[in-house]
Amino acid sequence: MQEQALITTREEFGQALTRLRESAGVSVRQVAAKVGADIAASTLGDWFAGRGLPSLSSRDLLVEVLRVCGVSDEAAVEQWLNAWHRVRRAPGRRPAGPEPYRGLAAFETEHAEWFFGRAALTGQLVAQLTEPGLRLVVGASGSGKSSLLRAGVVPALGSGAAVFTPGPYPMAALARQRGEVLIVDQFEEVFTVCEDPDERTRFVAALGEAAERAVVVAGLRADFYGQAMRHPELLAAMRSGQLVVGPMREDELRAAVVEPARKAGIEIENGLVELLLREVAPAGADGEAHEAGTLPLVSHALYAMWRESQGRRLTIADYRKVGGIGRAVADSAEKVYLALGEHRQELARRLFLTLVHVASDTAATRRSMTIAEVLADHDPAVAAEAEDVLDRFVAERLITVDLDKVQISHEALLTAWPRLAGWLESDRAGLVVGRDLAEAAARWAKEGHDPGALYRGSRLAVARLWAEGAGPHAAPGPQARRFLSASVERQEAEAAAQRRGTRRLRRLVAVLAA
Structure with a gap:
């Protein structure tokens, strides 16, 4: 296992960074001189000593420091950045042992061993990917499409798969991919954050051309189905290569709750799983264990319980304490918000509204942005405060920072947190x-x-x-x-x-x- 994967604290990050610098034979002042940035050697000294961490806006500077210290391989740089983000989002006392649940955040490829409940659907989709062509994976918001693609399909396909999101410039995002199988997660971004209709058309056409020689999979939110039908390439995929991600069956949802705890060595109190299954069961549904869209709420409640119990035992009392399925997300968000001063509450509101795409003709959706874009409208003196606010919501898994990309962890937050829903509705x-x-x-x-x-x-x-x-x-x-x-x-x-x-x-x- 790489050393970076073992880093969990600011002190460990600084120690590992110091060992890297010493092996490169450079002093702190030499590093500061070589990166050529307008930053004091004392600030870099704090990084190496474990007294401070690079801010989110210092990502590029951290990459340069790593390169000066001899880290040039892109995979190694990414491992260091993952360690940095892991330490940044883990303030204070944390449960011991591995994290069995993801909260509102999607399962990524590295979390495949914790991804339970979708084995049958994963196998069904993988079986369709033996020949070139464009396949659509369609489901309601909260159905688990991203986790299915990233933690289910990608590991099953192996190193030949490349997964990405379109973002505001989908053609540039596509050009960076090198996989034999292209997996486009959150395909609806083509209709929300890509503002250029010509680029949108070119991107869909490019996927159609790629599908003539390779497997292409696009994960699409169901409420954007009508917009997708306007493109001939996507319409053809709807007719011949579509997989619908519906709610889990009871045995699948039970596995998603029980198996991660078992793998982490965490005991579950008798009756808790049955209580959870009863509270999410849809009325009159045939074989489905939960209402569409409630899966992220279940996941966050489990994550909040794990945090509350310090990773030892999940109990009905913990479930009630974190607010249950109905209130866990809202309670987590409200707790962070109310702990902020008035000025930082204003920054929080502005932050969340920046991370939501609002249009006159579609439902509100989350939008991914770079750190620089998030902070662009803040004066320099306020940017540090805005980063602190961001970090507090990241620590609760309500916002996700993935390398240089920031986004609300799941669209479920837009309706599950009444305060945010009110902000969006008021104007x-x-x-x-x-x-x-x-x-x-x-x-x-x-x-x-x-x-x-x-x-x-x-x-x-x-x-x-x-x-x-x-x-x-x-x-x-x-x-x-x-x-x-x-x-x-x-x-x-x-x-x-x-x-x-x-x-x-x-x-x-x-x-x-x-």
Whole structure:
């Protein structure tokens, strides 16, 4: 086992980093000089001494430090980054032993040994992947599609499988893949966070072309089925290569609850499993053990119980204490939120609304962003506070940070936490305007402040009206404010030029008339 896999504390991270530096024969000051960043050697010294950890926005700097210390292999760099994230999201007292449950977070490939209850469905899907073609894996939000693909299918297929999410630039994400089997998780991002319809069409066409020579699997949320039908390549897959992920049967859900505990050596009190199964059982359903969409709530309740019991024994009292299936998620989120001061509560609201995609014609969905994008609208002095708020929700598995990607751990949080649901409901129209403005400002900045990307006309008028009336929680950030100011200046300049042209034309007409 790699040394990084054994790191669980900040001190162990610093010790391992120091051993790496010493083996490379460089001092802390030499490392600081070689990375060439505007950072004090004392700050790096804190990293090596275990007194501090790199912040989320320092990811790229940490990678450079690792390279200076001799870590150049991408797989090794990723192992170090995984250790860093593991330590960052594990503050305070934690249960001893392995984590048997994932909470709202999906099972990843490295968690395959803890993934129970989907063996039959995994085998059914893998059996369909013997010939090139495009297959769709469709299910409701909360059905466990991501876990099935990442912890079930990928390990079964072996090293030839590459799994990725489309993100805002799906063509670039596709170009980075090298697998013989392409697995596109959260395919609905093509319709939510990819803003360019032409790129969306090219991406779907590229998957169709890849499917002529390789196996391509796309995991799609069921409520985006209609949008997927507009693309011929996806429509063909619906007709010939579709697998539906439905609710688990009772024996499957029982295995998902009992087997991870058994593997971790954790005792389950008699009656707890039966209580849990009764509370999630749908009325009148034939053979199904739970309502669609409740699986992440079950998973989070189990994770919260494991945390509460310190990993020793799961009891009915623990189940009641964490709020049961119905309240465990909300109670966890509310506990973190209420522990924040007023200013940081505002940052939390802004953070969550940033991580939700809100549109006028579809249900709200989570969106993945980089650390830099999440912090882009924060002044430097506030960014550190925003990172601390982020870390607190990450520690409860409510937000997931995977290398440089940040997202709400599961869409279930959008409805299970009443406070967040209230934020989203209170000003949906305003959120759409604010989201469009933030995305337009980000594109403008990325394109070198291209004047052609600025707002004009009614779009500018609506955005200005929203910005003037937005409360402190929803107010546009610095980048959006700069974008609005530049848009106003350009519109005023164009209007002034038009007025000058009109005056010249009038003078010319007068001269000709004379």
